Amino acid sequence: MRIYGPGFKVEQKFSLNGPLAYVRISPSGRYFAVGVLQERHSRATHEQLAEAEGREPEEDVELHVLTADFHTLATVARSSRDVPPVLSDEGEIRIPTIGKNRWRIVENSWNGQRRVLAQVNSTCRPEATTLQPNLLFLVGCDRQVDGKWYRMLRSDGKPVLKGWSPSAELEQTASGANSAFAVGVTTAGKPLAAESLFRSTDLVSESIGVYRVENGLRKVTVSIASPIPTLQTFVLSPGGDQLAVLKGDQIAFYSVP
Numbered sequence: 001m002r003i004y005g006p007g008f009k010v011e012q013k014f015s016l017n018g019p020l021a022y023v024r025i026s027p028s029g030r031y032f033a034v035g036v037l038q039e040r041h042s043r044a045t046h047e048q049l050a051e052a053e054g055r056e057p058e059e060d061v062e063l064h065v066l067t068a069d070f071h072t073l074a075t076v077a078r079s080s081r082d083v084p085p086v087l088s089d090e091g092e093i094r095i096p097t098i099g100k101n102r103w104r105i106v107e108n109s110w111n112g113q114r115r116v117l118a119q120v121n122s123t124c125r126p127e128a129t130t131l132q133p134n135l136l137f138l139v140g141c142d143r144q145v146d147g148k149w150y151r152m153l154r155s156d157g158k159p160v161l162k163g164w165s166p167s168a169e170l171e172q173t174a175s176g177a178n179s180a181f182a183v184g185v186t187t188a189g190k191p192l193a194a195e196s197l198f199r200s201t202d203l204v205s206e207s208i209g210v211y212r213v214e215n216g217l218r219k220v221t222v223s224i225a226s227p228i229p230t231l232q233t234f235v236l237s238p239g240g241d242q243l244a245v246l247k248g249d250q251i252a253f254y255s256v257p
Helices: 043-053
Strands: 002-004 010-013 020-025 031-038 060-067 072-079 091-094 097-099 102-109 114-121 127-131 135-142 147-153 159-166 169-176 180-188 203-212 218-225 234-236 242-247 250-255
Touching (some): 031 072, 114 135, 135 169, 135 180, 147 169, 147 180, 159 180, 169 234, 180 234, 203 242, 218 242
Antiparallel strands (some): 002 010, 020 031, 031 060, 060 072, 091 102, 097 102, 102 114, 127 135, 135 147, 147 159, 169 180, 203 218, 234 242, 242 250
């Protein structure tokens, strides 16, 4: 694993002792979580287990927590079936269940402190993403009305934005900058169940809203017809004054007022 600077000059290197499972980065880029897969079985046993279970068998993941200069802070073992870690600038975000459809958003800091950020109701395990400037984007399920909710939380757990999507809106993703954040929602031509298969032609449009960090007010909205089926199709510039959007085989740049 390498970090490149201007002119693709190698700035940092980290050798992996197995296949890369994932990389997660804190909002400021000061910390990295690198998961390396450790095979438990022979190839023959692996194939037999995969056929019997109908999914990839459980493996070990060697999780390395690194600083920006690739100094190792900690190394722990986790299961390949665990949710990949979500890093804040202060530690790791965990989402344990506290009852039926009830979840607690907890930050475990690097110095061993535990802080509860929020409690939410969701009929599925909420998904979390950390963004600049130390924001937390949550997406959960609301099957009573057949849809999903999403929230943008500050570092103190208070919401700066709340939204809800019907089942025809497949994906909610976000990007952050110093003064703004963006939330994109992709819409299909018909309602689809979560995790169901779909074709790229089912995607009708994507709406990307850019909001102020301090109060959640919308600054600008960009609508894209026939978006490509890629998880993250947009990103804000570090200063929050430009939005880059992947449109087909081109990257379009939009000015943010």
